[in-house]
Amino acid sequence: MSGGMLLLVTALLPVAAAGGVLLLRKSPNVREASTLIFGALTFWHVLGLLHRVQEGERPRLDMLEVVPGVQLAFELEPLGMVFALVASFLWPVTSLYAIGYMRGHHEENQTRFFFFFAIAIAGALGVAFSANLFTLFVFYEFLTFCTVPLVTHHQTEEAKKSGRVYLGILLTTSVGLQLVAIIWTWVLAGTVDFRTGGILAGTASTGVLSAILVLYVYGVGKAAVMPFHRWLPAAMVAPTPVSALLHAVAVVKAGVFTVLKIAVYVFGIDLLATLTTTSWLAWAAGATIILASLVAFKKDNLKARLAYSTISQLSYIVLGALLANELGIIGGGMHIAMHAFGKITLFFAAGAIMVAAHEKKISRMHGLGRTMPITFGAFFVGSLSIIGLPPAGGAWSKWFLAMGTLEAEQYGLLAVLMLSTLLGLYYLLEVPVKAFFFAPPEDAHRSEGIHEAPTPSLIAICITAAATLGLFIWPEVWRELMTMVVGGAG
Amino acid sequence: MSEHLPALLVVVPLILAPVAALSNRPRAAFAAAFAGCWWALYASLALLTRVRSEGVISYALGGWAPPYGIELRLDLVNAFVAVTVATIGAVVIPYAWTSVKKEITEDRIPLFYTAFLLMLSGLLGITVTGDVFNVFVFLEISSLSAYSMIALGQDRRALTATFQYLIMGSVGATFIVIGIGFMYVMTGTLNMADLAERLPAVMDNRTIPVAFTFLTVGITLKLALFPLHLWLPNAYTYAPSAVTAFMASTATKVSVYLLLRFFFTIFGFAFAFGQMRLNMVLMPLSLVAILAMSLVAIYEINVKRLLAFSSVAQIGYMVLGISFGSVLGVTAGLLHIFNHALMKGALFMAMGCVMYRVGSVQLSKMAGLGKKMPWTMAAFVGGGLSLIGVPLTVGFISKWYLVQAALEQGNWLVAGLVMIGSLMALVYIWKVVEVAYFQEADSDVEIREAPLSLLIPTWVLVIASFWFGIDASTTAQVATDAAELLLRGGS
Numbered sequence: 001m002s003g004g005m006l007l008l009v010t011a012l013l014p015v016a017a018a019g020g021v022l023l024l025r026k027s028p029n030v031r032e033a034s035t036l037i038f039g040a041l042t043f044w045h046v047l048g049l050l051h052r053v054q055e056g057e058r059p060r061l062d063m064l065e066v067v068p069g070v071q072l073a074f075e076l077e078p079l080g081m082v083f084a085l086v087a088s089f090l091w092p093v094t095s096l097y098a099i100g101y102m103r104g105h106h107e108e109n110q111t112r113f114f115f116f117f118a119i120a121i122a123g124a125l126g127v128a129f130s131a132n133l134f135t136l137f138v139f140y141e142f143l144t145f146c147t148v149p150l151v152t153h154h155q156t157e158e159a160k161k162s163g164r165v166y167l168g169i170l171l172t173t174s175v176g177l178q179l180v181a182i183i184w185t186w187v188l189a190g191t192v193d194f195r196t197g198g199i200l201a202g203t204a205s206t207g208v209l210s211a212i213l214v215l216y217v218y219g220v221g222k223a224a225v226m227p228f229h230r231w232l233p234a235a236m237v238a239p240t241p242v243s244a245l246l247h248a249v250a251v252v253k254a255g256v257f258t259v260l261k262i263a264v265y266v267f268g269i270d271l272l273a274t275l276t277t278t279s280w281l282a283w284a285a286g287a288t289i290i291l292a293s294l295v296a297f298k299k300d301n302l303k304a305r306l307a308y309s310t311i312s313q314l315s316y317i318v319l320g321a322l323l324a325n326e327l328g329i330i331g332g333g334m335h336i337a338m339h340a341f342g343k344i345t346l347f348f349a350a351g352a353i354m355v356a357a358h359e360k361k362i363s364r365m366h367g368l369g370r371t372m373p374i375t376f377g378a379f380f381v382g383s384l385s386i387i388g389l390p391p392a393g394g395a396w397s398k399w400f401l402a403m404g405t406l407e408a409e410q411y412g413l414l415a416v417l418m419l420s421t422l423l424g425l426y427y428l429l430e431v432p433v434k435a436f437f438f439a440p441p442e443d444a445h446r447s448e449g450i451h452e453a454p455t456p457s458l459i460a461i462c463i464t465a466a467a468t469l470g471l472f473i474w475p476e477v478w479r480e481l482m483t484m485v486v487g488g489a490g
Numbered sequence: 491m492s493e494h495l496p497a498l499l500v501v502v503p504l505i506l507a508p509v510a511a512l513s514n515r516p517r518a519a520f521a522a523a524f525a526g527c528w529w530a531l532y533a534s535l536a537l538l539t540r541v542r543s544e545g546v547i548s549y550a551l552g553g554w555a556p557p558y559g560i561e562l563r564l565d566l567v568n569a570f571v572a573v574t575v576a577t578i579g580a581v582v583i584p585y586a587w588t589s590v591k592k593e594i595t596e597d598r599i600p601l602f603y604t605a606f607l608l609m610l611s612g613l614l615g616i617t618v619t620g621d622v623f624n625v626f627v628f629l630e631i632s633s634l635s636a637y638s639m640i641a642l643g644q645d646r647r648a649l650t651a652t653f654q655y656l657i658m659g660s661v662g663a664t665f666i667v668i669g670i671g672f673m674y675v676m677t678g679t680l681n682m683a684d685l686a687e688r689l690p691a692v693m694d695n696r697t698i699p700v701a702f703t704f705l706t707v708g709i710t711l712k713l714a715l716f717p718l719h720l721w722l723p724n725a726y727t728y729a730p731s732a733v734t735a736f737m738a739s740t741a742t743k744v745s746v747y748l749l750l751r752f753f754f755t756i757f758g759f760a761f762a763f764g765q766m767r768l769n770m771v772l773m774p775l776s777l778v779a780i781l782a783m784s785l786v787a788i789y790e791i792n793v794k795r796l797l798a799f800s801s802v803a804q805i806g807y808m809v810l811g812i813s814f815g816s817v818l819g820v821t822a823g824l825l826h827i828f829n830h831a832l833m834k835g836a837l838f839m840a841m842g843c844v845m846y847r848v849g850s851v852q853l854s855k856m857a858g859l860g861k862k863m864p865w866t867m868a869a870f871v872g873g874g875l876s877l878i879g880v881p882l883t884v885g886f887i888s889k890w891y892l893v894q895a896a897l898e899q900g901n902w903l904v905a906g907l908v909m910i911g912s913l914m915a916l917v918y919i920w921k922v923v924e925v926a927y928f929q930e931a932d933s934d935v936e937i938r939e940a941p942l943s944l945l946i947p948t949w950v951l952v953i954a955s956f957w958f959g960i961d962a963s964t965t966a967q968v969a970t971d972a973a974e975l976l977l978r979g980g981s
Binding site for chain 1: 875878879880881882887889890891893894897898902905906909910912913916920924927928959960961962963966967970
């Protein structure tokens with residue numbers, strides 16, 4: 001199969017899975033089996049693509065010309081590969097988890113849930129494969145719309161309100177800022193293709209380009225740079241598998257991926273380093289890292305705390321892009337993968353606690369560790385990765401990011417990274433520590449029946465926790481891909 | 491026959507109109523209207539194809555050579571508009587059969603089809619003619635038939651709405667005819683091409699700027715540019731559903747075309763934009779239209795009325811495009827004529843489906859419709875996505891060109907305001923979505939999905955609004971060529 005066709009088939013597999021979900025809605029077991037099989041198939045195809053990209057091939061597919069000069073087209077390069085690998089691997093794992101969760105939690109409308117879930121993955125792959133800004137924007141918005149039914153899944157008053165915030169912020173930023181920036185780029189450069197070295201250099205004055213950079217960074221609302229972060233905590237009303245895969249991996253990573261992609265292929269590192277707003281925006285990302293960590297501190301609701309932790313971690317990647325040097329880009333790209341595995345483990349654990357013990361608040365989880373050791377053990381591993389400590393994968397990406405700040409001589413930002421590590425140590429490790437070592441609250445009438453989460457969910461948790469540890473030992477594939485992005489030999 | 495196609499395009503529906511009236515039976519009248527609309531679609535498509543390959547078609551009516559006889563003159567611009575009008579007519583007419591049976595008493599149905607045919611031929615006549623007095627005649631034909639169709643609405647307020655429109659519309663038409671009269675006095679000709687040649691010699695005379703002003707006011711009243719839009723919301727709200735769908739997608743669009751024709755072809759860009767500074771008037775007014783009317787739409791609780799205000803805002807986008815006075819801007823305006831016809835037609839037709847089953851389009855009556863009428867509401871969401879300007883819909887294509895036109899002139903403020911307009915569209919569409927999908931329906935009222943005879947035409951437009959958003963290369967090319975033609979000043 002030619003590379004271009006392979007891209008198309010890979011992106012369409014989740015759509016086929018969605019179709020399967022609809023057709024097989026009468027028998028839930030077969031329905032879920034189809035999701036898992038299609039998920040595994042998708043990942044297998046992505047692995048096939050990985051092989052080609054490592055060989056230096058850049059699979060490309062021109063679908064059609066939407067307006068003269070602007071194509072709807074796919075082209076896979078190493079950075080897109082990183083995102084596609086992460087999303088396609090975690091999709092079947094999350095589906096496995098969701099089977100246990102949705103049934104254990106007695107959720108309604110499960111067919112609609114699995115349908116839009118698969119569609120959202122197709123959107124994420126579309127973002128990863130985009131060959132130009134226009135295609136990227138199409139799938140970016142597609143991802144926004146097809147996740148709305150998932151966020152508002154419970155159709156309660158709270159879900160409705162969250163849906164408003166979610167759509168409101170994501171569309172305000174993307175239409176109001178990002179789209180203007182894209183059209184501006186088109187007017188200036190006459191192309192919207194992603195090209196090595198960028199397309200904007202020399203097309204306008206530094207002032208104009210600096211302004212466009214601001215439009216891009218804030219316009220990608222999915223990257224959740226403050227003050228456009230409120231949609232992410234709002235999205236937490238969704239069932240936990242949605243929070244885990246979409247709002248810790250697919251949707252938010254689509255955002256930071258877009259920022260990285262724009263930094264490398266629209267501006268180019270060299271141009272980026274000369275713009276006045278680059279370092280301001282880097283500091284805005286730095287501020288988000290610290291502020292979001294502080295808010296996370298205050299949150300007693302576990303999912304809310306994880307959401308703010310995600311906001312903080314996303315800005316690591318934005319910061320990496322804005323350091324405008326190779327180490328920063330490598331660190332940012334690797335962090336897409338490292339954070340994904342760590343954070344999905346944390347969300348899986350949070351959901352497992354909700355299903356098994358019906359607890360959402362951290363203060364009421366004391367002592368639960370003894371009854372749910374695997375869940376809290378996994379939470380501990382995930383926390384290590386997010387904080388950036390060995391032996392978890394997060395240590396590597398943080399290492400490169402820190403090196404990047406040194407290379408850029410931004411010692412203040414290095415301090416930001418270190419401070420956030422300290423904060424993370426507290427607000428994340430508090431959870432497993434208290435669960436293992438503190439006595440249960442006195443009014444907690446814990447029945448004897450509490451035990452670990454349903455088996456499918458437990459298997460999923462173990463897979464991601466093991467992967468998080470594995471990434472510390474084998475980070476090579478990510479580093480190699482990211483080195484190809486910045487033009488090194490790998 | 492094909493050489494007479496420009497005339498037959500208008501004449502066939504015009505002759506079928508009395509046939510429909512004389513038959514005096516709903517079925518026969520419908521057959522006549524159906525034949526008229528599909529003939530117009532065929533003829534306009536054939537003409538557009540010919541214009542694209544052979545260039546301008548000039549047709550001397552009755553063999554009297556222009557500029558003395560009446561000339562029908564088709565170039566890319568009006569062929570494109572004629573196709574838009576005919577497309578909507580052809581899609582709305584099968585829809586009307588079911589919808590009208592429910593909303594209009596049976597003895598008046600033949601008259602409805604008569605008026606529909608008259609309006610269609612009037613609009614097509616305005617579009618293809620090369621003679622300014624002829625424009626006025628066809629304008630009156632289409633307006634009078636529009637008044638009578640609005641008056642057929644069930645709600646008694648339809649009568650006051652009609653009266654309001656009648657007064658305002660007649661004022662507009664009078665202004666236009668005064669403008670034409672002044673031009674005739676100064677040049678002694680009514681032929682558009684001839685006028686364009688003779689006007690420059692008399693530009694210095696004050697009569698011409700006065701004629702220009704009368705025409706500007708008259709046309710902007712007809713196309714409902716803020717603040718001359720007051721007739722529109724009531725007319726759209728109380729007219730029968732099929733009439734609203736047809737009018738909203740065609741009547742104002744043809745007036746936008748008139749604006750282009752008068753300002754660019756007859757007066758010329760240099761006079762209209764250089765000397766008269768038309769952009770200084772049109773740009774602020776269209777921006778106010780976009781923002782203020784979207785704001786009003788957000789607070790509307792009758793969905794047809796909400797869409798009517800949204801139409802006034804969308805007309806703002808078309809006029810805004812024109813006011814840039816650049817190829818990109820005029821392209822955006824022309825594209826939006828076609829694109830908005832598709833999406834607004836779909837939206838009003840979806841509301842017609844609701845009207846058919848629920849008997850009301852008040853927001854409060856639409857609770858839970860997402861479950862009870864899934865296809866209707868899905869069509870509404872589809873049309874709504876276009877209105878917001880989501881990529882891969884026609885609305886996005888319009889915005890892509892419009893914002894480009896603004897940024898090309900370094901006018902980032904206007905670019906930003908256009909985007910704010912899109913976001914306001916999101917708010918009023920989402921408001922309807924929330925009611926339809928998140929509120930529980932009254933369980934004691936039995937509501938079923940609309941019949942297929944309504945759903946299929948509706949979905950044809952919804953699918954078209956995605957189709958031409960995914961592959962806009964043809965429409966964009968035609969619009970760009972047409973815009974270049976207009977700005978060159980020739981026709």
